[in-house]
Amino acid sequence: MIELDGSLTVADVRAVACDDESVTLGASARERMASSRAVVDSLAASDEESVYGVNTGFGNLKDIPIERENLSRLQHNLLRSHHAATGPPMDRELTRAALLVRANALAVGVSGVGPELVDRLCTLLEEDVLPVVPAQGSADNACELANVGLVLAGEGDALVDGERRSGDAALDAAGLDRYEFEAKEALALVSGTSVVTAQTALAIADLRRLATA
Structure with a gap:
């Protein structure tokens, strides 16, 4: 069992991506x-201050x-507007690795989610319910991660x-209700190069295995 706390090793990423380690x-x-x-x-409940991506x-x-009653809708619309990746879906291992890396980044506890x-x-990782994520997205991975949020x-x-x-x-199938993204949550989910990081971690894991074979 891997406990997410904002730190991960290459071995952790491979264990979850390839060996279905619990998280x-x-x-x-x-x-x-x-x-x-x-x-x-607190910021979302106040009309005194404008905060980018929150209100x-x-x-x-x-x-x-953005009016207070539309803050959640704003987040959902962000996911829909960035749902623009194309090409064949990422493979299972990369999808699992990307989910893990994004979850761990959010677990640092400074993203406001x-x-x-x-x-x-x-839960998606535990139940092996994996968003279909087209492999050709954006340089910042926002388009790819929007697919995760939409699911x-x-x-x-x-x-x-x-x-x-x-x-x-x-x-x-995963026993989950629809997630209602609150102020800033969708923005935080798509703001990170988690797919590239996951690809790099898996490549390093493969290189290490080859070097010690």
């Missing part, structure tokens, strides 16, 4: 994430205020026992 969120990481989330909740638009729309989001990612929200597609199914059906 859970560590207690200390859970506390950090809860504290970080409380800060975002404003993104990119060129950064100066557009609640621990339940990482719990959901861990958590009951959209997109995922592989369940090797069979491609809708996001809703995949969540049913």
Whole structure:
């Protein structure tokens, strides 16, 4: 069992990606994430301060205020707008590695997301319910990671026992309800080069095995 706390080894990544090692969120990481989330909740509940991606638009729309009742919708729309990766799906091992790396990055506890989001990612790994992620995305991996978020929200597609199914059906198979992304959570999920990091970790693991064979 690997406890996510914001640190991972190459061996950890390979164990989860290739050997289906179990994953859970560590207690200390859970506390950090809860504290970080409380800060975002406080900002989202206030109309006194504009915070990028929390109560404003993104990119060129950064100066557009978002009303409190639309903050969750803003996050869901971010996932839909970045659902633009193309090409054949990433293979099973890379998908698992990318989910792990992203969950671990969020477990550092400075991204402002609640621990339940990482719990959901861990459940996808435990149940081997894997979002279908096209391999040709964006340099920052936002397009690839948007596919992960959409499945958590009951959209997109995922592989369940090797069979491609809708996001809703995949969540049913994993025993999960649709995840309601709160302020900043989708932005945090897609903001990281987790796919590239996962590819690098798996490549290093293979090189080490070859070097010691």
